[in-house]
Amino acid sequence: MPPHCLSINGPFMIVTSARRVTGRAWTSTGYSFIRPRRSQEYSTEAIPQDEQTIVKRRPQFRDYFITHLPSSSLHPDPRGPTSPFHKLPRSASVPHTGDTSQSPTPFQALVDRETTVVRIPLRNAKHHFGAVTARGTRPTNQDTYQAGVIDIPAFAKRPPASLTIKRNSSPRESRAADTANGDPQVFYFGIFDGHGGSECSTFLKENLHEYIQDAAAAFEVGSSLRTNQQQISGSEQAIGPLPVMQVANRHRIGDLEKHLVQNWRRMVGGYFKRFKPPHFSYYGSESAEAPSTGHVSIEEIMEYAFLRADLDFVKAQAAKRDDDLVQAEKPLNDDEILHSPSLTRAPKIGGPSRFKGGSTGSVAMISTPSPTPFWHPAGPSSLLISHVGDTRVLLCSTENGEAIPVTSNHHPSSPIEAGRLRRYAATFVTDSFGEERMSGLANTRAFGDVQSKRIGVSAEPELRRIEMGAAEYSFLVMVSDGIGGTLLDQEVVDIIKEARTPEQGARDVVSFATEVSKDGDNSTCLVIRLGGWERRQEGGVGSLGTKESREWRRQDATDPRRSRT
Template structure:
């Protein structure tokens, strides 16, 4: 009875979220002075009023009086006040097209098709950035260089790379839906902003939300036990504090209550829940697929997708609110028959304490990385120019992963390339892969939080194993240092990895500009540390006799 009550409550909550949630934004929002816009765009009567030349657009010049004009004080047609207004206009800039801030390089290599996908944009969750000291925020004027999201907090940026195997169904599912699961988990757990003063006292009194979060965690783990069994009968996610049997009940309860909705530990639990819930929905939908009966005589049933009611195809299921109308009309993910593929995933979320964007040299930021599999995320430090890895590959050769799975895996074998595998899989954590769930191949993420000081790091790189499996971490960041823009850097990394690889895998690289981008060549020896090795590898790859057997 209690379980049905929670299920009904969750269904109503999901329905409310679907109605309220906006679609995923592949752009960021910023403010520009209205005086910097083209005169035609500032006209209230439209661009056909005066057709002034672009040379008539004047740079923004501050008002000598320092007064800020209201939106109602816009210049009237024919007025001569162009260029002196302090009014600002909200502008949406597609992030994937902002080559000076973000770049993505993609190549299928020598494979017949590409199973890698990626995502970049902003999501609607409360800010989780570290709050700045009150004395600093009060003494520093609010810089109007960014914009706030619908929640009232600065925008939270989202970057993800997904490497599919056995097909692209799972990686496409993660590209279109994973950020929706994060938004829904933040709503269900009652996540609050880390920037609002006085919120802690309110969170301590809101025991209902805390009890709801505990129940959601228990329900999710119980669902894994009932659906899959095996390894998940003793499954205790790291950040689900209420399920840790190593601590006493009183200690577990007190530690959970001390986690405020805006704290990093609470956000880690939200990310863990989102990853595990997305994987459970995808795995359940995989298992429910089956081949159509050849003896069916009903043409209507034969033409109807057999997975019509699962999360992979129905637009009213959780996280499907992120789909556009065109995507909803597309064929269900994976078609009608069961598939055995899966995908790795690495996502990076950036939050700032002020509307000033994270790529501003004076802006601090908080970076949270959630990672499953062998996709990889790197930072480049300005002081010494070194690569800072934020993820570790989840392979059977990793001691932590080997210890976790040896009680459940039947065999660990080494292939002809010297790589250790478990039941034929190179990854011990992944989405999908239903045939390996019972032995512990889960989507429980490894989470890392980094506080980025102003201009401490020059850029962030996310890549699939088609890049990281061929190039070293330092080679990757050195290639980026030599590029002029993140867009050029991402293409250079992918092209070099594809050229020097004997059997090029699908390769994807995302380069994100940070505050120290202009100083990326200063630390250490710049890009010269691996220059000689990279030149040798390129000459060797271009020599047709070098690889002759």
């Protein structure tokens, strides 16, 4: 046993210097259970030396967030008063005025009491987040989603010095707990819509956040809030104030990007022979030299993570034989030794046979410059959207109540997508519904789709960064095409305005879309509360803008004469 580990209670151990092990690990907040990762996460064979750091470091993704709450009646503050305040005689009771110097000692102890760090499951926090999915009339539900706290350095824009002078005087109950590296928590929300099956969307749900964490670790990214002021000022003079740059190992980033682009060219070819990711600073040219700025943007990290995840999935499918009936009938764990995933040599991605389908996906990450959570009305935050396909992301403006689309559909009808692919695409056709398709596909960007990679169906994400002011937006919505193709953006936003909680808003959107839909596609809706949630009905006419049209659509959908047409 290593000297830094002390075995207790059988398989559990206390770790003093090792960061990630199986069992229970001691952190600053106490014991936390760390699950063992799957077979493909332990295999380091066929991985270049410059990419093995991605496998060695194991960041932790949590489906809960950590915050400070005051002590409750079950755990009273020992410094508090010995008797309840409501039992004091009228002559001895003094109203609390907020001035602790003139207040009695019990009141002062109540105001200055200690807070407790608690963990709140994100999926059960219906007042902060809501997620609902429905199968519709399809035989299976191919939509998946993910929500939690991702272990990467903060990428938020640093607040002005005037806002950070009195940071310590803010109430402790209104701030979240810091992560292990000292930064505020970075929240991660993802929605994935599979087509042809759920293998690809399930893979993205379980692994895409880990690719992002591993890419940030391999790039050796530093926090945007703890960077040397001289380095930041020098980079702003060289590249401008935007995007927000973070300290990183530029030489290592160049090697990783070069190897990734070469893999795409060598394995797929076609469209990827001239492939140049727009956010990559180094394209893998033999005569080029890696930039020596020593900084990287979060956009470059996300683009690398998306392309890396897509490459691993496509490579795993290409290695399978879809016509091998004997191999297809074998169980997934047939080659495992004592059913131990850590001893499996070949990674398992997808099913036993080749998966020819794919998945779209949208990821939203929110980072705050201070411990104040992003849903606090007085706290600014930075929102980063990474989008592939036709899942939609919307923001509701607190000022006027309008729906603000953050993403665009990657369809052949888009002029940008059509211009990008016409030289490689086999055919552009229009189906019976009047929608353009490329080789039978409705999406020009997607994960997977092995047979369409050579014509340019890639996972290059559309990236957009939004600096959200205090209570500037009411909530964030993420929907699959079962809702985005049925309801208007303003209808989705107006339905959520009428709900009391984000969870109820997500349920109402899915219910209404399922009721008025004609094709019965899978429907998934994620609602994230922002700082202006309490003022969501103040802007403009509130939720009355589309109420009349929604009532007409509901009546038309329930009309028994509708089925005769």
